[in-house]
Amino acid sequence: MASRTILGWPRILAMTIIALTATVAPLPDLLQVLRPDFVALTVLWLCLLSPRLTGLFHAWGAGLALDAFRGVLFGQHALAMVVIAYVASKLRLQIRAFPPLQQAAVILALLWLYEFLLFWIDGVSGHPVTDWRRWLAVPVGAACWPLITGLYARFATKR
Amino acid sequence: MTNHESDSRPLLLGGPALGLRLIVLVIMSIGLMVADQRQHHLAVIRDWLSAAAYPFQWAVQAPLAAWDGARESLATRSRIEADNIRLAADNLVLRLKLMRFDSLAQENQRLRAASASSARVVQRSLVAEIVRVDLDPFRQRVLVNKGSRDGVFHGQAALDANGIFGQVTRVGPVSAELILISDPEHAIPVQVNRTGTRTIALGTGRSGQLSLPYLPQNSDVVAGDLLVSSGLGGVFPPGYPVAQVSVVQHDPSQPLLSVTAAPLAALDSDPEILLVWFDSVVVEPDPSSEPEPPAVPAPTGGPGGN
Numbered sequence: 001m002a003s004r005t006i007l008g009w010p011r012i013l014a015m016t017i018i019a020l021t022a023t024v025a026p027l028p029d030l031l032q033v034l035r036p037d038f039v040a041l042t043v044l045w046l047c048l049l050s051p052r053l054t055g056l057f058h059a060w061g062a063g064l065a066l067d068a069f070r071g072v073l074f075g076q077h078a079l080a081m082v083v084i085a086y087v088a089s090k091l092r093l094q095i096r097a098f099p100p101l102q103q104a105a106v107i108l109a110l111l112w113l114y115e116f117l118l119f120w121i122d123g124v125s126g127h128p129v130t131d132w133r134r135w136l137a138v139p140v141g142a143a144c145w146p147l148i149t150g151l152y153a154r155f156a157t158k159r
Numbered sequence: 160m161t162n163h164e165s166d167s168r169p170l171l172l173g174g175p176a177l178g179l180r181l182i183v184l185v186i187m188s189i190g191l192m193v194a195d196q197r198q199h200h201l202a203v204i205r206d207w208l209s210a211a212a213y214p215f216q217w218a219v220q221a222p223l224a225a226w227d228g229a230r231e232s233l234a235t236r237s238r239i240e241a242d243n244i245r246l247a248a249d250n251l252v253l254r255l256k257l258m259r260f261d262s263l264a265q266e267n268q269r270l271r272a273a274s275a276s277s278a279r280v281v282q283r284s285l286v287a288e289i290v291r292v293d294l295d296p297f298r299q300r301v302l303v304n305k306g307s308r309d310g311v312f313h314g315q316a317a318l319d320a321n322g323i324f325g326q327v328t329r330v331g332p333v334s335a336e337l338i339l340i341s342d343p344e345h346a347i348p349v350q351v352n353r354t355g356t357r358t359i360a361l362g363t364g365r366s367g368q369l370s371l372p373y374l375p376q377n378s379d380v381v382a383g384d385l386l387v388s389s390g391l392g393g394v395f396p397p398g399y400p401v402a403q404v405s406v407v408q409h410d411p412s413q414p415l416l417s418v419t420a421a422p423l424a425a426l427d428s429d430p431e432i433l434l435v436w437f438d439s440v441v442v443e444p445d446p447s448s449e450p451e452p453p454a455v456p457a458p459t460g461g462p463g464g465n
Binding site: 017020021024025026027029032033035055056057060063064065068069070071072073074075076078079082083086089090121125126127129131133134 | 177178180181184185187188189190191192194195196201205208209211212215216218219220223291292293294295296297298300328329336343344364427
């Protein structure tokens with residue numbers, strides 16, 4: 001490989017913080033419901049591409065930070081994040097070998113699992129959000145996947 | 160920088176270590192959720208975490224705020240003059256109303272003293288600016304730039320110029336999170352101003368709509384009725400406007416009316432709100448008036464309600 005990774009903890013921290021701020025940045029109402037979960041996408045990317053540096057503990061920390069940012073039940077995003085990070089880490093060798101479209105399909109499934117866990121925890125904890133539009137973030141996130149991988153690959157490597 | 164040659168960590172992940180970490184972290188997450196939900200042990204930690212997140216949240220909206228500020232300072236002279244004329248006219252009307260208010264307030268106080276009930280009006284207020292971040296598109300929550308340093312407390316009522324806005328759910332040192340009256344987890348005790356009927360207005364998750372699901376078919380409510388806060392529960396000051404009834408649907412097959420109302424406060428466009436202090440004595444409902452509304456299934460979204 002011609003490129004060499006320069007991904008270290010400072011960059012991983014920066015990526016996480018940027019993803020967190022992107023999750024709460026103000027948007028018009030219409031775009032708000034279409035906003036993908038940038039933190040989940042970042043965690044998935046790191047789990048697939050850089051599993052030796054990050055892993056479940058990073059996913060958990062990022063999930064807790066997201067809980068604090070959005071002011072929801074503490075531990076909710078952390079749990080969902082850890083589960084999808086586990087699946088992604090476990091299957092990463094297969095997923096990395098997939099062509100882009102198939103990769104996006106796997107991401108779609110993982111994001112759906114993530115959103116489903118959140119939906120389920122919302123319901124169990126007595127704060128149900130039954131608005132169907134909450135599921136829109138899942139296909140939008142999967143559609144953003146090629147973009148995110150391209151962007152992060154530039155950010156994480158130097159030629 | 161990762162040096163792959165000298166890295167002794169295993170290249171192939173998985174095995175018991177990964178599964179074990181998953182189980183440990185999942186159990187820790189569930190423990191945190193239970194502690195947060197059931198016992199509210201984490202309230203202090205939550206408040207501090209919100210405080211730690213606040214600088215980032217503030218930084219996110221800073222460019223927008225700066226843009227607004229720049230536009231404001233470059234506003235044209237003619238617009239400012241027009242604003243000035245309009246505000247002067249408004250001021251005149253308000254002063255005219257105030258002239259009567261002083262004497263009415265005194266008279267009211269005398270009458271209250273005679274019937275030995277305390278007048279609960281807002282005594283002190285604090286202007287707080289709304290920090291423009293999107294906390295959650297499906298919940299009606301906002302962040303404001305005043306916190307416990309300014310004396311803000313859990314469950315404090317917030318108003319804007321037109322009516323009741325919401326209440327404080329989380330307080331950091333310099334910021335606080337508010338739940339709006341339109342949040343699906345919020346319920347506010349209200350009174351129909353025209354008839355005195357008491358009921359409860361629930362949020363729907365849409366900023367322009369409240370629902371009043373506990374009114375029986377025979378209750379006297381029509382579109383256009385003003386709903387004011389009844390003050391039961393002691394969270395909100397009584398007598399302040401909350402919403403205006405927009406639709407009343409009579410369905411004879413249902414035991415209850417389906418009523419929706421539009422909040423009077425500009426929930427999604429206010430740049431600033433008022434946090435208020437008032438003498439919160441919990442009044443017993445007057446037994447001679449309308450019967451109590453049924454118990455509310457939804458929590459009032461009060462202190463630590465999340």
